[in-house]
Amino acid sequence: MLSYLSRLFQRKPAVVLPAGPPPWATELADQIANQTEVAQKLLRAQARIALQIDELQSRLDAGLQDLRKTAAPAAVETTDWTHLLDALDRLDDVVQSAHASGAAEFGLGLQHIADRLHAQLRQDGLERRAALGRTPDARLVRVVATDARDDVPAGTVTRVVRAAVTRGAVVVREGEVVVSTAQTQGGSGA
C-alpha cells in the first residue's frame, strides 16, 4: 500500500546536483564580478572628481576673495612697513646727532626728508608716536632702559629707541623707549 502511494506522490523531486557549475555560468559570474568592480571604480572616480570640483570651487572662491582684497583700496593692510619704520627710527637718531654735534643745516635737511616719509605714512593711515619728554604710555611703548639723570623729571621718556606705530586705535607696532629715573636710583639698563 505504502509503496503504491509512493509511486503516485513525491514530496520533493530528487535533485541530482552537477559536479560543478556549467562553464557559461562561471564565465558570466566572472564578468559580473569584473563589471561590478569597474562600476565601483567608476563611482569612486566620480566621487573623487566631485570632491576635486568642491575643492577647486572653494579655492576659486578664496582666490576671488583675495583678488577683491588686492583690488580694494584697503590693500595697504598687506604692506610690510617694517623696514621703512626701522629706517625712520635711525633717521631720527641721525637728526638728533646732527643737531647735537652742531651740524644744524645737515640735521634740518634730514629732518625734512623724515617729514616727507612721515607724511606718506600718514596718508596710508599709519601714525608714528614718539612721545619724547612725556610719561611713557604702556599701551604703546615698552621701557627697555632707564637713564639716571636729574635734568628732567623722573619717569619721562628721554630717548625713543623705536617709535610706536598706530593705525586708528590699533597698535601696529609697539615702541621702545628709555625713561629717566632720579640719579640717586641709578640706571638699571636693559
Added chain:
Amino acid sequence: MSLFGIDLGTTNSVIARMEGGTPRALAIDGSAIVPSVVLYGEGGVIVGREARNLALLHPERTLVSVKRSMGRAASLALPGRTVRPEEVSAEILKKLKDGAELATGETVRDVVVTAPAYFDDAQRRATLEAAQLAGLRVLRLLNEPTAAAMVYEQAGAVSDEPHLVLVYDLGGGTFDVSVLEMFGDVREVKATAGDTHLGGDDFDHLLVGRLRDELLRREGADVRGDPVAEARLLRLAEESKIALSAAIAVPVKAEFLTAKGGKAVHLDFVLRRAEFEDLIRPHIARTMDMALQAVTAAGLQAADIQRVCLVGGSTRIPLVRQMLGETFAADVHEEIDADLAVSLGAAVQAAVMQGETVERILVDIAAHDLGVHVRSDGPWEPNDFAPIIHRNTVLPTRREREFYTVHDGQPAVDVLVFQGNAPTCAGNRRVGQFEFKLKPAPSGSAVQCAFEYDLDGLVRVSVAQIGTKQQKTVALRLADATEAQVQAPAVPAGAVQRKAEALRERLSGPARERLDILLAQFVGAEGEQRVQAEEALLDYFVDHEA
C-alpha cells in the same frame, strides 16, 4: 553660557572658548597672548602687556613668573606690603576674565584651568584658590599636556587606537615633557620631566652674546653698559631667531648702534642658522635627555613613542624638530599653534563637559616628508633622504636647508626631489628632478635648497649656490605624481574630511557612527592603508549621496 579654557602660564597666559564647534583663543588688548606679569603700581594693579612694558621702570613693584611660587608658603615682597602667589595669579585670571567678557559680551564664570602635570596637591589647591579669588568656578583642573593632546586629537593628529604620545613643551622660560597613554577617552600622564628655567629667552640671550661678540670683533666696540644698544641687540636677536626658523641665513643690520671714538658704529653681517643652532644645541640636547628620562620613568623605550606633539613657541626652531626626529622614530605633529595649544585644549575639555559637539579642526598639512636625495656623511649610502618640509607641517610653508658639494670644482648637482615617509629614497617616490649648474668652488661649498609648498599642491624648489649669483627655481605639481600612485585624481585629505563632516551633519544613528569610524580610520591611516581608507570613505559617500 559659554565655558572657557584658561592656560595660566609662567610667562604668558591665554583664554579660549568654543566658537562654531572649534576652539578659538580670544584677543585681549589686541593679542591672544597675555604676559603673566603683574605690576602693583601706586595707582592700582596693572596686568599683562602694560605691566610687562613698565617692568623695567618699576622692578621692585613688578612680579613675573609667579607660577613658580604657587603652593609655597612664602609671600612675595613689594614696597610696603606682601602678596601671596595665589593673589598674584588671581590678578592674571581676573585680567583674562575681564578681557574675555569684553571680547564676547558674555559673563565668564565656569572655566577649565590648566596646570603642569608635575604640580603637587598644594600647587593645585593654590591654583584653585587663585581662580576662586578671581571670581571663577573651576570645573576641572586639567593637566597641560593632556589639554595639548586633546586639541591635537581634534586636528586628527591622534588616533582612536591605544597609543603613546610625547608632549614636548618648550616655551619662553620653561620646558616640560610628558608621556601620555591615550585610549578612547582615557588620557593618562605616565611620566613627566622638565626644567622650569629653560626656554626661548635663554636662546635670545645666547644670540645677544653672539651679536655682541661680532660687534667687538668687527668694530672693536663693546656695547656692555650701553643699555640702549643692548636693548636693540635683544630685539634684533629675537627677530633673527624667528626668521631663522624658515631661512638658513638672515641679514643682521643695526645702523648707529653705538659710538666709538666719536664715530658711529653699525652692525651689518649675515647670521647663519647653523651658527645659531651651534649656540643652542647643548640646551636642545638637554631637553632630549629629559624627554628620554620621562620615557624611561614611564617604563618605556624611545621606540615605543608613536607620536610627538609640539607645544610652546620655541618648538618652531627647526633644530628641535630635527633632534626629536633623531631621538624618537615617531610622527612629529605641529598642526596646532604652539603658543595656544594648551588653552585651546582646555576649551575643548570645557565643551566636552558641557556636552557640546566638538568639530574636527581642519588644517591643511603636508601629508608626507618632502626632500632631496643626498650623499650621507658616513659610509656610502646611495639612498639617503634629507627632508626639507616634514610631514604634518601646516601649509602653505617655506623651508630652507643647506647642503654642501662633494668634489672640488664640482660642475653641477642633481636635485632629485622625493616625497614619502621612509628614511631612504628607495622607500619614497621621486616627484621631480633637475640639474643645477655650479660655479667652480672647493668641496664643501654651501648650496641652499628652499621648498615653498602652497595649498594647491605646488612646490617651488629653489636652489642657490651661496656666494654666487647661481640660482634656479623649478615648480613641481605634487598632485600629478600622486595620480600615478592611486590611479585616480588626487584629492586633498582636507577635502575628504570636509566632505565627510558635511555628510555627517545629515546623518544620524548607525549610519553616522559608521561614518565616524571610517573617518577616524582615514585620518589615522598612512600609506597604502590611507588609500584603502579613502576608498572606503568614497564608497560611503556614493552610497549615501542619494
